[in-house]
Amino acid sequence: MALLGSEGVRKLVSGGCDSTVKVWKLSNGVWTREGGALTMHSDWVRDVAWSPSLGKSIIASASQDGTVVIWSLKKDGDNGRGKF
Template sequence: MHTDWVRHVACALVLGLAKSTIASGSQDGKVVIWTKEKDGDKWEGKLIHDFGLPVWRISWSLTGNILSIAAGENNINLWKEGSDGQWEEVMKNEE
């Protein structure tokens, strides 16, 4: 799903859930959420946003439901998965 170097990968460590979740951010500006329901299943990717600028770092909250994304120059965004499975931006800090 990425068309350029992957700059950072972060695993959401949520105890008690069978689902595994990883986020990847790339030089191409895309952030992809990868999920796998159980061992033996294939990883499925879902593009949550294309920033159009390199994504330098991503980090999960302790609860694994909010993703912090550093993209471009001094831009930090927080994204949260809604109950419908769609990701939405909940905070933007641009300089």
């Protein structure tokens, strides 16, 4: 899990045993999922890292399947694009 926070906005990214990566946003004390699950892995997602950038976010996810996927999310709720 990686946490990102700026100017009162709190987000995190998670990966798990369902082989997906998910982006979450804290709003009024409740975490809700943003957009759909990111799917390119075929086994557990063991690690995630998040780097905000100008106008987009870059997420890296590493899986038990031996792959690392780099995701590019352009805006809030974007399902993103993954590359091996």
